[in-house]
Amino acid sequence: MNWSLALPEIVLSLVAMAILIFGVLARRDASFACNMLALGAMLLTAFLVLATPSGSAYGGLFVVDAFSRYTKLLVLAASALALMVSLDYNRAQGLARFEFPILILFVVVGMMVMVSAANLMTLYLGLELHSLALYVLAAFDRDTLRSSEAGLKYFVLGALASGLLLYGISLVYGFAGSTGFAGLAQALSAPQGASVGLVVGVVFVIAGLVFKVSAVPFHMWTPDVYEGAPTPVTALLSTAPKVAAMALILRTMATPFGHLADNWRLLVELISIASMILGAVAAIGQTNIKRLMAYSSIGHMGYVLVGLAAGSAEGLRGVLIYLVVYVFMNIGTFACIIAMRRQGRALEQISDLAGLARTDPGLALAFAIFMFSMAGIPPLSGFFGKLYIFLAAVQAGMWVLAVIGVLTSVVGAYYYIRIVKVMYIDDSVGAFDTKPAMISLVAAGTGLFTTFFFLFPGPFVGAAQAAAQVLLG
Amino acid sequence: MNAAGFPLLSLVTFLPLVGCAVILSIRGDEETVASNARWAALWTSLIVFGLSLVLWVDFDPSNPGFQFVESVSWMPEYGLGYKVGVDGISILFVLLSTALTPLCILSSWEIIKRQVREYMLAFLILETMMVGTFCALDFVIFYMFFEGVLIPMYLIIGIWGGPRRIYSAFKFFLFTFAGSVLLLLAILAIWAYTGTADIPTLLHTRLPVVMQGWIFFAFLASFAIKLPMWPVHTWLPDAHVEAPTAGSVILAGVLLKMGAYGFLRFSVPMLPAASAAFAPLMFALGVVAVIYTSYVALAQEDMKKLIAYSSIAHMGLVTIGVFTFNVQGLQGALFQMLSHGIVSAALFLCVGVLYDRMHTHEIARFSGLVERMPVYAAIFMFFSLASVGLPGTSGFVGEVLVMIGALQVNFWLALLGGVGMILGVAYMLYLYRRVIFGTLTKVELRHILDLSPREIAVFAPLVLITLWMGVYPASFSHFWAASVTQMAEQHAAMLRHQPGLELASMIAR
Numbered sequence: 017m018n019w020s021l022a023l024p025e026i027v028l029s030l031v032a033m034a035i036l037i038f039g040v041l042a043r044r045d046a047s048f049a050c051n052m053l054a055l056g057a058m059l060l061t062a063f064l065v066l067a068t069p070s071g072s073a074y075g076g077l078f079v080v081d082a083f084s085r086y087t088k089l090l091v092l093a094a095s096a097l098a099l100m101v102s103l104d105y106n107r108a109q110g111l112a113r114f115e116f117p118i119l120i121l122f123v124v125v126g127m128m129v130m131v132s133a134a135n136l137m138t139l140y141l142g143l144e145l146h147s148l149a150l151y152v153l154a155a156f157d158r159d160t161l162r163s164s165e166a167g168l169k170y171f172v173l174g175a176l177a178s179g180l181l182l183y184g185i186s187l188v189y190g191f192a193g194s195t196g197f198a199g200l201a202q203a204l205s206a207p208q209g210a211s212v213g214l215v216v217g218v219v220f221v222i223a224g225l226v227f228k229v230s231a232v233p234f235h236m237w238t239p240d241v242y243e244g245a246p247t248p249v250t251a252l253l254s255t256a257p258k259v260a261a262m263a264l265i266l267r268t269m270a271t272p273f274g275h276l277a278d279n280w281r282l283l284v285e286l287i288s289i290a291s292m293i294l295g296a297v298a299a300i301g302q303t304n305i306k307r308l309m310a311y312s313s314i315g316h317m318g319y320v321l322v323g324l325a326a327g328s329a330e331g332l333r334g335v336l337i338y339l340v341v342y343v344f345m346n347i348g349t350f351a352c353i354i355a356m357r358r359q360g361r362a363l364e365q366i367s368d369l370a371g372l373a374r375t376d377p378g379l380a381l382a383f384a385i386f387m388f389s390m391a392g393i394p395p396l397s398g399f400f401g402k403l404y405i406f407l408a409a410v411q412a413g414m415w416v417l418a419v420i421g422v423l424t425s426v427v428g429a430y431y432y433i434r435i436v437k438v439m440y441i442d443d444s445v446g447a448f449d450t451k452p453a454m455i456s457l458v459a460a461g462t463g464l465f466t467t468f469f470f471l472f473p474g475p476f477v478g479a480a481q482a483a484a485q486v487l488l489g
Numbered sequence: 490m491n492a493a494g495f496p497l498l499s500l501v502t503f504l505p506l507v508g509c510a511v512i513l514s515i516r517g518d519e520e521t522v523a524s525n526a527r528w529a530a531l532w533t534s535l536i537v538f539g540l541s542l543v544l545w546v547d548f549d550p551s552n553p554g555f556q557f558v559e560s561v562s563w564m565p566e567y568g569l570g571y572k573v574g575v576d577g578i579s580i581l582f583v584l585l586s587t588a589l590t591p592l593c594i595l596s597s598w599e600i601i602k603r604q605v606r607e608y609m610l611a612f613l614i615l616e617t618m619m620v621g622t623f624c625a626l627d628f629v630i631f632y633m634f635f636e637g638v639l640i641p642m643y644l645i646i647g648i649w650g651g652p653r654r655i656y657s658a659f660k661f662f663l664f665t666f667a668g669s670v671l672l673l674l675a676i677l678a679i680w681a682y683t684g685t686a687d688i689p690t691l692l693h694t695r696l697p698v699v700m701q702g703w704i705f706f707a708f709l710a711s712f713a714i715k716l717p718m719w720p721v722h723t724w725l726p727d728a729h730v731e732a733p734t735a736g737s738v739i740l741a742g743v744l745l746k747m748g749a750y751g752f753l754r755f756s757v758p759m760l761p762a763a764s765a766a767f768a769p770l771m772f773a774l775g776v777v778a779v780i781y782t783s784y785v786a787l788a789q790e791d792m793k794k795l796i797a798y799s800s801i802a803h804m805g806l807v808t809i810g811v812f813t814f815n816v817q818g819l820q821g822a823l824f825q826m827l828s829h830g831i832v833s834a835a836l837f838l839c840v841g842v843l844y845d846r847m848h849t850h851e852i853a854r855f856s857g858l859v860e861r862m863p864v865y866a867a868i869f870m871f872f873s874l875a876s877v878g879l880p881g882t883s884g885f886v887g888e889v890l891v892m893i894g895a896l897q898v899n900f901w902l903a904l905l906g907g908v909g910m911i912l913g914v915a916y917m918l919y920l921y922r923r924v925i926f927g928t929l930t931k932v933e934l935r936h937i938l939d940l941s942p943r944e945i946a947v948f949a950p951l952v953l954i955t956l957w958m959g960v961y962p963a964s965f966s967h968f969w970a971a972s973v974t975q976m977a978e979q980h981a982a983m984l985r986h987q988p989g990l991e992l993a994s995m996i997a998r
Contacts, residue, residue, distance in 0.1 A: 373604075373607075374604075377607075388640055391666075392670075393636055393637070393639060393640060393666075394632065394633035394634075394636045394637055395633045395637060399633070399636075403629070403673075403677075406673070406674065406677055407677045407680065407681060410674065410677040410678050410681050411681040418674055418677075419671075419674065422670035422671065422673060422674055423667070423670065425670060426663060426666050426667040426670055429662070429663065429666050430659070430663060433643065433659070433662055434659075436643075436644075437647055437655060437658070437659075440644060440647065440648055441647045441648055441654070441655060441658075470633070473563075473564060474563075474564060477564060477567075
């Protein structure tokens with residue numbers, strides 16, 4: 017038995033617990049040290065992820081391959097960036113407690129297990145581990161009503177989704193006789209096809225998973241939780257768990273349920289279309305930037321699902337590229353949102369951005385780059401995400417999805433460029449407080465990535481290609 | 490690379506970005522920054538123009554293919570690469586872009602007072618995008634430049650525009666974006682089908698006839714909005730009225746040409762069967778544009794709107810020329826595009842001169858300007874007549890060639906297109922009479938000043954080029970003669986070898 021394949025996860029959990037003990041025992045406020053230790057732990061884990069060979073362990077419960085490495089690195093990067101933008105915010109909001117980085121580490125462990133799951137039970141365990149830590153994080157600002165409400169809402173709806181997922185898993189197990197992905201794939205490849213009960217089970221599994229990526233119709237929690245949770249937590253929520261859950265969906269749909277593609281494809285298409293339309297239309301009326309980003313993320317997940325619906329290696333490759341692009345521009349946007357602070361008070365209204373181009377040209381430029389990128393304007397990275405996704409859709413002949421996708425991106429462009437308008441055209445309502453160096457660093461780094469992605473897409477496309485190939489065998 | 494292996498085209502394309510870096514590095518108080526930004530932008534654009542003149546000199550007009558080709562592998566496994574080059578059709582548009590940019594910067598020297606640095610940055614980025622669009626020989630690269638134009642133009646209209654600038658900027662952005670995403674889908678479809686996005690290869694690729702039909706409509710959606718064609722032209726008058734003068738100049742001078750360039754470069758050679766099948770539709774839209782927008786122009790109260798509508802009419806004529814598929818029609822369309830690029834840019838500059846002084850472009854606010862501004866009146870007269878196609882100016886050559894081309898297709902087409910020319914004379918002279926002639930009764934116009942030396946420096950090259958194009962058109966048309974002849978021949982040959990497109994087959998599959 018090759019237990020060392022899970023070394024990154026094991027090390028990360030042990031380190032997280034060690035930091036917990038350290039935080040509890042420390043005499044003085046240890047939050048800064050814990051944050052730094054957590055960042056170091058993620059860096060170490062990233063190296064371990066790179067060093068771990070491919071293979072299957074724990075009796076087929078756990079798998080390491082190019083796909084899991086790719087998504088784990090992305091998850092680690094997203095979480096580390098989210099932790100970085102949280103440092104100054106938490107201090108300013110009085111949230112600088114040592115539990116924060118530890119909870120993020122547990123979220124990361126859960127997500128890494130999800131990504132490596134090769135069995136429906138592993139999948140569920142990873143999902144629950146990361147969800148439970150996230151519920152607490154969403155309610156981390158426990159003295160404010162909105163944050164507590166966000167945590168509770170997320171918890172109740174998340175528990176419902178977990179129930180759906182478990183119910184689906186039990187149905188699948190009952191009708192196929194296995195929970196392992198390999199066993200399921202074998203059982204489902206039989207020529208007699210899928211029984212009705214199995215298809216119902218798969219639909220429940222999809223519903224449970226799609227809740228995590230907040231695609232329509234399981235998106236209801238997203239705007240409220242995004243708005244209520246502390247902004248760095250929202251930055252985390254909108255990136256890493258989305259990546260992990262999407263990776264989970266890809267693996268589940270491609271490996272065990274790949275033979276049932278004809279049964280679930282229509283469902284994925286409908287979810288995708290509904291998400292794209294809702295993400296584009298519902299965001300128009302928003303005045304709170306965090307709610308707007310919630311609808312924006314719903315729309316982005318709709319685009320990502322187009323790649324899954326295409327079902328080809330190109331489609332999966334497109335999904336993986338889109339996720340990289342999405343993570344960096346999204347974290348960058350949230351870094352800009354965290355910088356919105358006047359007289360020590362955090363601001364969330366779009367109108368607060370008015371005239372930013374004159375009071376802080378650098379921040380406005382970064383924000384504008386992220387917005388144009390999200391709208392999919394070349395040569396920014398968001399364009400390439402959409403390019404590969406729609407290329408896959410066109411190759412698969414899915415014209416309806418492709419046309420709806422590009423048209424909703426026009427509608428979406430309206431609200432993205434409206435933010436640019438507010439920053440560049442409207443009259444200033446006063447300057448923001450000096451932004452912390454860490455925020456500038458993250459915004460500049462992700463901004464440069466978003467702007468210059470077009471110069472070096474090769475490595476990402478190559479890695480995504482290799483990862484996608486693994487799933488399709 | 491050209492013979493010397495020197496990446497001249499890339500230099501012309503990306504040098505403005507170097508200028509941007511220089512402008513960004515300027516430090517100091519607001520006045521210093523503004524003044525240095527102006528000079529840096531002017532010098533950058535002049536150097537770029539000088540480099541593009543090297544293109545003009547070194548270009549070999551007898552070669553119908555692409556020249557100065559540079560190719561850098563970017564994503565070879567997907568058949569994508571950074572590839573640029575110019576042929577007879579595109580080279581003059583590169584020159585048009587590089588020539589108009591310094592004039593734009595010069596014309597906004599004094600009128601732009603706030604955020605000068607950002608203004609100059611936007612124009613230099615815009616120049617890169619425009620030149621890149623006309624040079625690109627890879628479909629994805631083309632799309633990136635074609636779309637990239639939106640960002641600086643949106644900001645130019647939105648930040649430095651008139652009172653309704655926000656509405657106009659959004660309308661401009663969303664209209665154009667809606668069209669170009671369909672273009673993107675068409676590009677992806679071609680890419681997926683052929684496995685390459687290399688434009689020279691695709692120009693000789695035969696796509697299935699039914700696919701051509703669908704792609705034609707996707708292209709049409711994008712290029713018709715950009716051109717703009719009736720009935721999707723409504724963004725243009727709004728954008729023109731609100732844009733600052735230099736923005737209008739670039740919009741009319743270069744951006745509108747991108748739509749017609751798209752038809753010439755892509756629709757006609759790549760989709761011969763579909764463009765032949767839908768040529769009647771294009772003629773109809775072109776004729777409607779010519780006649781309808783001319784009538785609308787007659788009723789305008791705003792100078793910029795009037796010229797905007799006249800642009801749409803001229804572009805209708807270009808559409809007719811392109812879809813005749815014969816050498817005269819294609820040449821006429823190209824000449825008309827080039828001429829309109831110069832003349833309409835000059836007309837917007839003329840309006841800008843009045844706007845700088847009076848801060849309005851309402852026609853009723855002016856009269857009898859000839860008394861106070863004789864030089865201005867002469868220049869305005871010259872460009873008005875060039876716009877309506879006076880023999881000896883550039884406008885005449887293009888219109889006559891298009892008419893000859895159209896006559897070979899259908900007499901009525903030529904007749905209806907010609908009606909537009911008559912209407913054009915009507916609205917331009919009517920505008921001229923109201924603004925320049927009459928008596929100078931308005932108090933606020935008593936002390937209006939004639940053109941300053943800076944303004945004369947802006948207009949002089951435009952007058953010279955307009956006359957040069959009108960008197961000796963061959964020095965321009967010989968650039969594209971070989972390319973156009975080859976295109977017309979190839980189009981006819983493709984049609985002979987490929988079955989025609991039946992409309993029914995597009996639906997019944």
